[in-house]
Amino acid sequence: MVQLLSVDGDFSVPKEHAAYGELIRDLREADFLKFYRDMARIRRFDNEATALQRQGQMGLWVPAIGQEAAQIGSGYGVGPNDHIFPSYREHGVAITHGVDLMSIVKMYRGVNHGGWNPHETRFHLYAIVLGTQALHATGYAMGLNFEGRVGTGDLENDLAVIAYFGDGATAEGDISEALLFAATTKAPQVFFCQNNQWAISSPVGTQTTVPIYKRGEGFGVPGIRVDGNDVLACFAVTKKHMDDARGGLGPALIEALTYRIGAHTTSDDPSKYRDAAEVAYWEARDPIVRFEKFLRKQGIGQDFFDEVAIAGDVIASEVREATFALTEPPLENMFDHVYSEPHPLVEEQKAWLQKYESELGGHTPTTDDGVNYGGTR
């Protein structure tokens, strides 16, 4: 397993991982501070989102607490023009590519099913059916090969893709098929598995009997395991294999060993299926605390951490206000993008509902309990 930061925040590069260590030596202090800021920001956001869900402002929330290093580190290891195919918990990866967090809030609130522009963000829509996105990434990467956007050595030209998924998704056939297609076509693709140890209530042993990073070997996709709570190792390993993929060396599988500190979603109760001691063990290996120790050893002072904490509160209150300000989607949204070209049945049904609603004097959105909370159209 590649680890560059000890639990106490000491940086060292084992000889066999020198290639990864080199990539850290290229980083400057500003990069380290950015990593910390984004990890802290996404955790603060995550906690706020959970609170908003508890207050009925969101249908569901999917916390990523504990996985910040895996997400921020790998996210910054992806090139600015590369394409990212996430599962549904990659809020941290999203902010490394400038995705507006309110897009994600809107989705989990139930305003839409995603709705951001993947061509613009290069961060594709959340995929809720496990593993499906890995094949989309592979197809995209095959297209890059056909276009000659791989292995030319021109950094402006060459591109790669990364697919995110969890330990649970490795059981899906689509992950195996994606590994196979990527291997046989030498697609410029990194498979990034966050093994957070739990697929809702099923421990990782339910999904696999061999370590996940070895699951690609049979397909011809080399694998590597990285400490998923070590932001520097996650950055370096992702960057190395994205660079290699972009350079035409083919796909790789990264397993980031981490832990889902929180529930699977706000509908889940992990106390029913796992020990408090196990959670405590991983809380002691918190990725943000570890990186803070590293930064303090580099001489970063309290002022910086105070500034980050204040910025987190600002973001939380901005998200809260923006959530309260969200309006209900118009009924047309249900019909308008089913097809890209006109479709008579959809148009007929839209016209019918518009007429029906207008004859009733307009639709007044209510919640499940029948109370109108003041949503407007």
Add this chain to the structure above:
Amino acid sequence: MSNSVELSIAKAINAGLAKSMRDNEKVLVFGEDVARLGGVFRVTEGLLDEFGEKRIFNSPIAESGIVGTAIGLAMRGFRPVAEIQFDGFIYPAFNQIVSQLAKLTNRSEGFMQMPVVIRVPYGGGIGAVEHHSESPEAYFAHTAGLRVVSPSNPNDAYWMIQQAIESRDPVLFFEPKRRYWQKGQVNLDEAPQPLHSATTLRSGNDVTLVTYGPMVVTALQAAEVAAAEGINLEVIDIRSISPIDFNHIVESVKRTGRLIVAHEAGTFVSVSSEIAAKIAELCFYFLEAPVLRVGGFDVPYPAAKLEELYLPDADRIMEAVDRVLAY
């Protein structure tokens, strides 16, 4: 026809694919055995020589992977034409088709378009083993976000494959495999009509007979038999299963007052169910009889020695004609 050639349906699809690939370099063809072999029905024969392995290539035998990567290629700006080797092999791809391909445009609020064509040889009548004779079109017609079409003759096959490739939406293109070798004139100059429109192949005033795909030939045979008995069937080939050109059917039923819908698939929750329901609603005061349906049975597609009993033929259609006229 100023510039027309005689082609089989298989050759017409081949010619249509080649035309699309020549016109647009973003068109890719792939699937199991499509490259050197030209597919098990030779529909893609010769394309490898003309376009090379970056435009037409064999995929691993993994249908979900075929459709999943087609989606990714479409995201990159390609126009993939994926072949599923046989109707009964499409189910491993069902999840990618229904939960991804059909929904990505909607999920992205229109930022993503999915110009993917999935070609599927379908239907029975070739004496095949299990899983090679099915008619799964209703599964896909039921799914919002997909378009579903099926040509019945070489001219439509040539043009509809090109129109499907030009569509910005995903199209399931069902090819009537037992009619692959049926020949006809193909007008190379001009598309006969838009993709999602029905056509009347034979005019008549007594009964409207609606069908599509491999059953069109059977319907026209039935119309000949009926004519000999002094009954005039109006035969409509809907060509498009989703959306369905209901206006075309309504216009006919308003004249004949009687409708029979025929297809190979079992009739329970089928394309004919939808047509019967819709026509009952739109033509209630014009109908002289209930809408009758002629189809396969609601059983697994039978072993080859029984398929003649399963598949509707001209006699089975005539049995329905007699019943619909008895009202």
